[in-house]
Amino acid sequence: MLVLEDGTRFEGHGYGALGRTLGEAVFATGMTGYQETLTDPSYAGQIVLMTAPHIGNTGMNDADKESGRIWVAGFAVREPSRVVSNFRAQRSLDDDLADGGVVGISGIDTRAVTRHLRSAGAMKAGIFSGADAALGTLEQLDLVRAGADMRGQNLSSIVSTPEQYTIPARGERVGSVAVLDLGVKTSTLNYLAERGFDVIVLPETTTADQITELNPSALFYSNGPGDPAASDEHVELLRTLLRRDVPYFGICFGNQLLGRALGYGTYKLPFGHRGINQPVLDRSTGRVEITAHNHGFAVDAPIDEISESAEGFGRVEVSHYDLNDNVVEGLNCLDIPAFSVQYHPESAAGPHDANYLFDRFRDLVLAHATKDND
Missing domain, CATH: 3.40.50.880 (Class I glutamine amidotransferase (GATase) domain)
Incomplete structure (x- = not known):
């Protein structure tokens, strides 16, 4: 479940690591470059939604990393690629997300989320999967609203x-x-x-x-x-x-x-x-x-x-x-x-x-x- 600060909820499937993550929900509009986005330290503390519907087809490699690790607080995609098809790929995206402990969600309409954020503004959010998906609706929302605001943060x-x-x-x-x-x-x-x-x-x-x-x-x-x-x-x-x-x-x-x-x-x-x-x-x-x-x-x-x-x-x-x-x-x-x-x-x-x-x-x-x- 992706839960936004205003109570809006989007149900999908666990992607990457399972568990709970909190951050500021933002959207990224690139049709490519997801690896560079994930490893950009500027995205620390943010749950990134990719507006392009199909993510992961070129896999992950060591040459294109912008830092030594994935920095996003969470990752949301509509349709994760089931097959990695690129001669430079060394691993799949979902494997790197899981290995990095990055909680994600797939199978949601990320463009609908983007349109909502485009109207309401960036806001606190949380992704809940695995055992955390069973938390009550109000409990999940309370956790999201109790999360850190990007205003005033020195990261x-x-x-x-x-x-x-x-x-x-x-x-x-x-x-x-x-x-x-x-x-x-x-x-x-x-x-x-x-x-x-x-x-x-x-x-x-x-x-x-x-x-x-x-x-x-x-x-x-x-x-x-x-x-x-x-x-x-x-x-x-x-x-x-x-x-x-x-x-x-x-x-x-x-x-x-x-x-x-x-x-x-x-x-x-x-x-x-x-x-x-x-x-x-x-x-x-x-x-x-x-x-x-x-x-x-x-x-x-x-x-x-x-x-x-x-x-x-x-x-x-x-x-x-x-x-x-x-x-x-x-x-x-x-x-x-x-x-x-x-x-x-x-x-x-x-x-x-x-x-x-x-x-x-x-x-x-x-x-x-x-x-x-x-």
Whole structure:
């Protein structure tokens, strides 16, 4: 049984591990890329519903994982594939879900659930299977409503690396980048290394002085789960390093934290942006990009004018915005070397329209180094 916070119930079949799981119900619209979604740390604490009806036909492999484990709190599909048919597959999806202890449900109309969430908004939910399916209706609903709300949650400590590690630059080296791991994806680290950066991945507890001691060429804040309003320490860390003139690039959660560091607020979206088909306008080029998203919060900044940072970082413009609802999808600082985007330009499983942003970051770091030398 899938039980939503408002009492709506959907009956299906146990899928993956059996038992009970609680989280925030969200939907993902990609017809492919379920493995990347499952292993994306940004989905920690969320029960993900796939709107595409047939899931699992390409199986699972070790090459496409975005982290070392499955992070979703639960998984809901309409029709799980009975056969794995892909030459790269090493295991089936349901085997990985069971091995990872991920409680799922199949055989429900996930598009009906999506339409409900699209109208009512993302909400707490629970999946109950096995012995937990026998719990009373009111008992299941009480458990769901007693679950944690995504507002106010700081999940960085759960998803971050416990120890520092480095990925060497590939090709011509341009410098080093300190990556604060707030739930970083493997493809992000690979793209940074391919741009010539020694990628120093750091635990989320790293201090400004510890980063300064590393003398990085730039700072990067990764994607990640949770409420940006609950990450005051990371905001203060970013402000400190921006004042030390360290170039900065942030993705997703890193965009929200840059927004807060500059003095803007953040707010929770009704149902969030998720999936791989969100249209975003890059205002610098006028080009519309189809992009991958997973965020339930957004930055509250004016999209039609250049504004002044309340924290003294100068002029700021909204560089990208979503054409569906005008949500801020990127920030560009005009007086300091810093920018960020809300979506996922690494886009493992595609699309790759926004991959150029890693080149833009490389160019920013090189330009800043040249200015310092002058």
